[in-house]
Amino acid sequence: MKDWIIFKNEDFIAINKPSGLLSIPDRMGKDISLKAMLQETFGHVYTVHRLDKDTSGLIIFAFNEAAHKHFSQQFEARLTEKIYQGLVIGTPVNHEGSIDARIAENTVRKGLMMIHSRGKDSLTDYKLLEDFGIYSWMQFRIHTGRTHQIRVHMKEIGNPIVCDELYGDGKPVLLSSFKSKFKLSKNELEERPILGRLALHAFQLKLNGMDGQKIELEAPLPKDLRATLRQLEKRKKK
Incomplete structure (x- = not known):
């Protein structure tokens, strides 16, 4: 977990969360969560905000009640700037814009x-940010923090979003789907996806520290997203 730490002081810690890890314990309490891992190392931590299990990237936890109140109020008052990056299927008709649409829980599917x-x-x-034809690399800023908003x-x-099992086709990215001369290595019986998880990453967070100073945090892209973008860029140059 040491490699995941982006920033740490006496008030809070910022982590580059891997995809597939819960931010906080779920109701079942069976799967390990980032919060539980942090508490094993640092003692009690306070939840400020959350990321979906399958979303990677920047998340912060507070170390004391004062910091918890300070940062939670910023999120609630929409004073933080939250920037995400992700790969989507196809190319949006408008290359830049805003989506203002109310989100509710689905009453049929929990x-x-x-x-x-x-x-x-x-x-x-x-x-x-970049149009690859079959996919597009996008940047998002969310002004509200609804579940599954992006x-x-x-x-x-x-x-x-690519590899989204709930709102997309859930299909992984296979190199063979866009590399014409793709060949399996001798030891492989079937192709392993270059990207097999939700292609969404919490990239930047801008907020005010306890002293009122602006803090700008950035979580580098994980290896799987970097590798996918490299391959898509190679294809585009041909």
Whole structure:
């Protein structure tokens, strides 16, 4: 876990969370969570905000009650700047824009969210960073913090996040799908995906510290996302 630490002081810790790890314990309490791991090392920590289990990237936890109140209030008052990056299917019609669509819980399928007029106000800004044709590398700024917000909003405009099992096709990225001369290595019976998890990463966080000074944090992209982007860039240059 030492390699995941982005920033740490006496008030809070910022972690580059891997995909597939819960931020905090779920109701079942069976799977390990980042919070539990931190508490084993640092003692009691306070939850400030959360990331989806399958989303990687920047998340902070407070070390004391004062810091917990300070940072939680910033998130609630929408004074933090939260930037995500991700790979989506296809290319958005508009390369830059905002999605202002209310999000509510799906009453039929538990754990799923949906666009609905009875939902909570939800605002996402998006911008195309690079168009690869079959996929696009995007940047998102969320002004609200609804469950699955980016995933639901990108589905709404017809460009779901890659490998999204809930709101997209859930298909992994295979090198053979866009590399014409792809060959399996001799020891492999079947192709392993170059990316097999939700292609969404919490990239930057801007907030005010306890002393009022601006803190800007950034979580480097994980290896799987970097490798996928490298291969897509190679394909684009051909």
